[in-house]
Amino acid sequence: MSTPSPEHLNPDSRMQCRDHGIQRPTIICSHLQYGECLGFNVPDRLPAGPMAWLPMAWCDACDSVLREEGGWNDRSESFASPKMMCAACFEIIRQRNLPGDTVQKS
Numbered sequence: 191m192s193t194p195s196p197e198h199l200n201p202d203s204r205m206q207c208r209d210h211g212i213q214r215p216t217i218i219c220s221h222l223q224y225g226e227c228l229g230f231n232v233p234d235r236l237p238a239g240p241m242a243w244l245p246m247a248w249c250d251a252c253d254s255v256l257r258e259e260g261g262w263n264d265r266s267e268s269f270a271s272p273k274m275m276c277a278a279c280f281e282i283i284r285q286r287n288l289p290g291d292t293v294q295k296s
């Protein structure tokens with residue numbers, strides 16, 4: 191697992207997912223990766239700038255750190271420890287972590 195470097199991604203970037211093949215990249219916090227019902231927070235409004243196209247999500251715990259810190263900085267980022275996920279995994283993780291949703295186990 192390499193650390194994601196969003197600054198090196200662009201809208202044409204693709205990544206190889208072990209389960210889904212070639213996909214668009216997304217960024218999630220490390221907690222969501224294996225978590226269930228942790229909450230699924232996305233940017234309130236699309237951040238202006240070159241990263242606006244990149245889907246991002248983080249759990250409720252990250253969200254409170256984010257609010258305390260007033261945004262992404264070293265502390266909130268090291269707490270979230272963001273991971274790069276393929277767009278299909280992002281959707282699965284979203285379903286699994288949305289509050290109030292029945293967790294579907296296959």
Ligand SMILES: [Zn+2]
Pocket residue numbers: 219220221222248249250251252253269270
């Ligand atoms: Zn988190």
Ligand SMILES: [Zn+2]
Pocket residue numbers: 207208209210211213275276277278279280
């Ligand atoms: Zn995937």
